[in-house]
Amino acid sequence: MNPEEIGYSGQYLNNTQHRIKIRTGSDINEAKKDAVCGEMFLVTGSSPAVYICTETADVNEAVIYKVADLTELA
Numbered sequence: 001m002n003p004e005e006i007g008y009s010g011q012y013l014n015n016t017q018h019r020i021k022i023r024t025g026s027d028i029n030e031a032k033k034d035a036v037c038g039e040m041f042l043v044t045g046s047s048p049a050v051y052i053c054t055e056t057a058d059v060n061e062a063v064i065y066k067v068a069d070l071t072e073l074a
Contacts, residue, residue, distance in 0.1 A: 028064065035062035 021038075023031060026045035035041075035053040041064070043049045048070040055063035 032061035032064060033057055035064060037062075040067075 021036065022040045022042060024042045024044055025031070026043065028041060028043050028049075028051055031039075031041055031051075031053075035057050037053055037056045039053045041051040041053075043051065050067040050070065051064050052067055053062050053064050
């Protein structure tokens with residue numbers, strides 16, 4: 001996947017190229033078929049949470065882990 005496909009701006013930090021892609025949606029299962037390693041997901045809806053993909057999707061699905069549930073600060 002090239003930088004243009006994910007909307008990468010071309011900025012560098014310490015002469016190193018970093019890419020961050022964040023997707024939002026209400027169902028994490030929709031992302032399993034085309035997730036890219038390092039991609040982050042903000043799941044909205046009744047059970048909001050943050051997920052990260054640790055292995056790019058193959059013919060079946062990606063490896064995605066829940067990082068944290070999101071709770072509202074009082």
